[in-house]
Amino acid sequence: MFAQSLKMAWSAITSNKMRSFLTMLGIIIGVMSLVVLVSLVNGATGAVTSEIGSLGNDMISVTIRDDKGSPLRLENLAEIASDGAIAQVAPSGTMAATAKNGYSDASVSVNGTTASYYEIQGLELSYGRFIKTTDVDNSSYVVVLSYNAADELFGMDDIVGESISINGRNFQVIGVLAEDTSMMSGMMGGLSVYVPFTVQSRMAGQPYITSLSVAAANDTDTAQTAVENYLLKRFQQDEDAFTISNMSSISDAMGTITSTLSLLLGGIAAISLLVGGIGIMNIMLVSVTERTKEIGIRKAIGAGRKSIMMQFLIEALMVSLLGCIFGLLLSWGILSLVTMIAGSISFSMSLGVVGVAVGFSSCIGLIFGLYPANKAARKHPIEALRYEG
Amino acid sequence: MTAASKPIITMQNITKIYNIGGEEVRALDGASLTIHEGEFVSIIGPSGSGKSTMMNIIGCLDVADEGEYMLDGQSIEQYSEEELARIRNKKIGFIFQSFNLLSRMTAMENVELPLIYQRLPVEARKKKTNAALERVGLTDRGHHKPTELSGGQQQRVAIARALATEPAILLADEPTGNLDTKTGNDIMSLFHELHAAGNTIVLITHSEEVANQAQCRIRIIDGRVTEVE
Ligand SMILES: Nc1ncnc2c1ncn2[C@@H]1O[C@H](COP(=O)(O)OP(=O)(O)OP(=O)(O)O)[C@@H](O)[C@H]1O
Numbered sequence A: 001m002f003a004q005s006l007k008m009a010w011s012a013i014t015s016n017k018m019r020s021f022l023t024m025l026g027i028i029i030g031v032m033s034l035v036v037l038v039s040l041v042n043g044a045t046g047a048v049t050s051e052i053g054s055l056g057n058d059m060i061s062v063t064i065r066d067d068k069g070s071p072l073r074l075e076n077l078a079e080i081a082s083d084g085a086i087a088q089v090a091p092s093g094t095m096a097a098t099a100k101n102g103y104s105d106a107s108v109s110v111n112g113t114t115a116s117y118y119e120i121q122g123l124e125l126s127y128g129r130f131i132k133t134t135d136v137d138n139s140s141y142v143v144v145l146s147y148n149a150a151d152e153l154f155g156m157d158d159i160v161g162e163s164i165s166i167n168g169r170n171f172q173v174i175g176v177l178a179e180d181t182s183m184m185s186g187m188m189g190g191l192s193v194y195v196p197f198t199v200q201s202r203m204a205g206q207p208y209i210t211s212l213s214v215a216a217a218n219d220t221d222t223a224q225t226a227v228e229n230y231l232l233k234r235f236q237q238d239e240d241a242f243t244i245s246n247m248s249s250i251s252d253a254m255g256t257i258t259s260t261l262s263l264l265l266g267g268i269a270a271i272s273l274l275v276g277g278i279g280i281m282n283i284m285l286v287s288v289t290e291r292t293k294e295i296g297i298r299k300a301i302g303a304g305r306k307s308i309m310m311q312f313l314i315e316a317l318m319v320s321l322l323g324c325i326f327g328l329l330l331s332w333g334i335l336s337l338v339t340m341i342a343g344s345i346s347f348s349m350s351l352g353v354v355g356v357a358v359g360f361s362s363c364i365g366l367i368f369g370l371y372p373a374n375k376a377a378r379k380h381p382i383e384a385l386r387y388e389g
Numbered sequence B: 001m002t003a004a005s006k007p008i009i010t011m012q013n014i015t016k017i018y019n020i021g022g023e024e025v026r027a028l029d030g031a032s033l034t035i036h037e038g039e040f041v042s043i044i045g046p047s048g049s050g051k052s053t054m055m056n057i058i059g060c061l062d063v064a065d066e067g068e069y070m071l072d073g074q075s076i077e078q079y080s081e082e083e084l085a086r087i088r089n090k091k092i093g094f095i096f097q098s099f100n101l102l103s104r105m106t107a108m109e110n111v112e113l114p115l116i117y118q119r120l121p122v123e124a125r126k127k128k129t130n131a132a133l134e135r136v137g138l139t140d141r142g143h144h145k146p147t148e149l150s151g152g153q154q155q156r157v158a159i160a161r162a163l164a165t166e167p168a169i170l171l172a173d174e175p176t177g178n179l180d181t182k183t184g185n186d187i188m189s190l191f192h193e194l195h196a197a198g199n200t201i202v203l204i205t206h207s208e209e210v211a212n213q214a215q216c217r218i219r220i221i222d223g224r225v226t227e228v229e
């Protein structure tokens, strides 16, 4: 009986392919938006999370907003670093500037820092060396270029010994970083160059440290507490004088944002699925009316309410599940395409989201099929037989 | 009519009332009749006299407003809707004036349909379907759709569908009304054969000639049984 009902539903659906397709369209679009949006968010989250992980969770960033009359100087960093929980400390003063090499110029972001920055940030050189303590002490006009900056200014990266000008001053290139293929750098954009902190602070007219990175010796949280205590003491116990964060707190926040986002997008997609369900109900109601005579005939030759009910329910379910399958296939296509275009991130449908899509579509087929099916099942056989469409 | 045959259909004062625009139409007005097992009965009457209404009640497609109807010794009021559907499926074979075939299905699928509702396994269904189609001489037209068949052939498919379940009662509402004389005669001789084979047949008609071929005639006028001969 069940197999027969499937066969009947199939023949009813295929007897009017265009209409069935249009009915399915709502579900197709709903499933597609659900699966694609959720997969995109998940894929991006996965990429960002692994990115943050690769940056190292033991890095702590501090930004000073109000120095309370006792600004932080380079000498003070040694005091912070003397704490056992802290491995290394580096300042980072940033300013925007124009870098020139002959006729080519570019807007760059100049980072003034010290030697320890290299390890704290986990940077990698492909040529030359990074800034040394002596460069900082002597305020040498030397610069380390990021791969992108070198590429922009020179069109190549083997340029150690060349010189460039930054805001009119001449700098000697002492090193070039390896190309950073991570998504983070892609997202941040911009061209970075690194110079000794003393040089940058003189150029920017900012002799104090407003931003620093700290590497923990062992445990990130103890290190963070140590930095916090030092700064609190220095800034008269004012917690608002500075902000301190580490990568794991950033990635936690990131996780919360993305899960909220995927819930939100999934919700919107679910609404479009709901609309698709209403489309199914609408067409099923039309179909039940059109097939009144058929229902009368079936009842006359012995179909009970349950059989009629089942027939129309299965039909509604089949329409929504077929729509779901088409939607999943299309989503798969779209995600493959996006993965191809995006390159570095791979977006895939998780089994979970497929399950949700299938489950939701079946529920919608059932719920919105129920009313038309019941209407069909309750038709009076004689009145149905007398119906002339 | 032998004393041994038991009544299969008994109607007592059956009344069916329709309300059309506030006006009461008594399609059946206290009709009584008895039909025995194995009988070939014709119901005759002018148009609008309530013949079809009577057939619908006999066939459990409709229920009377008043009176008692016993099928096989059981009062119909005792059955639920689902049980009535099962009775229509197993005990009764309908043959409609307008064929009432499902146009999307082939002749074979149409004949098979009541067997599907009986939940028979595939092999049994195929066997019975083929036997029924053979009975009406349409074996070679099994894969045609109703629209590809002539009126007489369609009526034969409808008869095959009614026969497929081997019902206790065959109910035919003007089965020859839409057909020419020759085809009509063919159908009638099929009914004679079925009667000879022991089927109970109730045939509705407004043609005296057709009615006279039956064993027993019941005349209806204005919803009342006026004459049994
Ligand atoms: N569903 C209905 N609603 C309202 N009135 C109906 C309905 N069915 C039948 N009637 C009325 O009941 C009366 C008997 O109808 P019925 O169909 O039984 O006649 P009939 O004897 O079969 O006629 P015919 O030979 O033309 O088929 C008619 O007056 C008809 O108008």
Ligand SMILES: [Mg+2]
Pocket: B051, B052, B053, B173
């Ligand atoms: Mg009639």
